[in-house]
Amino acid sequence: MNHPIPDTDLDEDNDFSPACQPAETLRLSVPIDLAGLRLDAALAKMLPDYSRSRIAGWIKDGEVLCNGQPASPKTKLIGGEQLAVNIQPSQETQAYTPEAMPLDIVYEDDSVLVLNKPAGLVVHPAAGNWTGTLLNGLLAHAPELSQVPRAGIVHRLDKDTSGLMVVAKTLPAQNHLVQQLQSRSVKRIYRAIADGIVPFDGKIETQIGRD
DSSP, X not given: OOOOOOOOOOOTTOOOOOTTOOOEEEEEEOOGGGTTSBHHHHHXXXXXXXXXXXXXXXXXXXXXXXXXXXXXXXXXXXSOOXXXXXXXXXXXXXXXXXXXXXXXXXXXXXXXXXXXXXXXXOSSOBTTBSSSOHHHHHHHHOGGGGXXXXXXXXXXXXXXXXXXXXXXXXXXXXXXXXXXXXXXXXXXXXXXXXXXXXXXXXXXXXXXXXX
């Protein structure tokens, strides 16, 4: 069975970073297909694991530079701009702690690790699941992930979904993975099991994303 690298699908209202993580600077290049969008709208698409309100706050506080200069949320982009975003951890993230747990790691080197997430495991702490998450387990397995924003997690699988996840162990690796997800150079394959016998053959193609 193929284990896909899934699209980023983090909850908009549940931002997260490793425990006691200071601000980190994420450097991004604006994709040409986002030309014409405002800075705040473009960043919401480029950083889907952070809420729009949090991104807007960073821009307002001067934590986002466009080509080295502070910018307004209304700044229109033409594509190719170089953005520097100071990722500020939220208050809730200061409570995140390492928790030892079994992890099905299928590959690991100095830059990345790939693990098979089982169904039933929540990826990151949020209301109702502040402990026992994959993020907590990653911090216990590789303490150096406390130096990487979001403990190196660049995408998510839902709680009841199993499959492979890629985790960056360094900030450069995280930046590269984020850029690959943005450029869609990473192939994602989703598989589902139907309950019962499907009476016909067919193919469904549609966009899946946050409203």
